[in-house]
Amino acid sequence: MIELTTLRYFTSAFETGTFSKAARANGVSQPTVSVAIQKLEDRLGGPLFQRSKSGLAPTPLARRLYHDSVDSVSQLSTLETRLREQPQRRVRVHCAPDMLMHGIAPGLNSLRRSTANLLFSFTEDPESSDLTFLSSKCAPVTHAFIPLVDEPFRVALARFHPLAMLSGVSLADIHDQPLIHRPYCPNADRMELGATLAAPSAQAMNDQQLLDLVAAGLGIAFVPLSHGHGRTDIVLLPLVDADAGTRTIGISHRKSAFAKSLAERLATRGNLRNT
DSSP, X not given: OOXXXXXXXXXXXXXXXXXXXXXXXXXXXXXXXXXHHHHHHHHHTSOSEEEETTEEEEOHHHHHHHHHHHHHHHHHHTHHHHHTTOOOEEEEEEEOTTSOGGGTHHHHHHHHHHSTTEEEEEOSXXXXXXXXXXXXXXXXXXXXXXXXXXXXXXXXXXXXXXXXXXXXXXXXXXXXXXXXEOTTSTTOSOGGGOOOOSOOOEEXXXXXXXXXXXXXXXXXXXXXXXXXXXXXXXXXXXXXXXXXXXXEEEEEEESSHHHHHXXXXXXXXXXXXXX
16 A cells, blocks of 8 residues: 555655655655655556656656546645634735746645645735745845746747747847837836837737737747747747846745745745756
């Protein structure tokens, strides 16, 4: 019979992509998780992960095990708390408009499964939130900030754009291209580069909207590199003759023990990649 603790280590490793992050999420050492996973692989008769310097790649066996066990692990892990009928605890979350939810959605799901009675309530006001997902320049002064990833900006174009076939673009290449503005993100438009002489084509309200406008061919935009993950309808190219800028993204939290604990756990369970 597979122990619940072992399955907890496995689901954490599956979600975070490394044994070290899985260990931090469970408050144990990295060797403890590694040994438990090795014993689980021996019991199941096959590897669960392909190990590499970049992290863990789940095998088909791991995907089957995760699919069949994750809900049970969640239910059993929070069983005692739920039986005590503790009240639901609301956690106010703010995701900045220049961020995409895929960066923290897996982490939020892990928190929900491992902590009973959490209710995530999303708010547009970072000051009133418990947790925020944003860049360092936008963190509320009343919050503590946990940096996660430094990522560069790229020029985003529609897949069918004539410049999309290039490996990089210069200011001269894009000087007459309409730029879709991102006024909600500090320095995101990089207007000081003088990159566009054409009239702006649109002003987006958030980056999800912006990417869809770029994909439709309405204009180009300066966006973080991670925004290209999972999209086949846009191309992100480096600016070859100027600095397009970088940003530090992370999670900020209200200065309370509960919010700090959630933020630290979320930081180890998200889906962020340093690219």
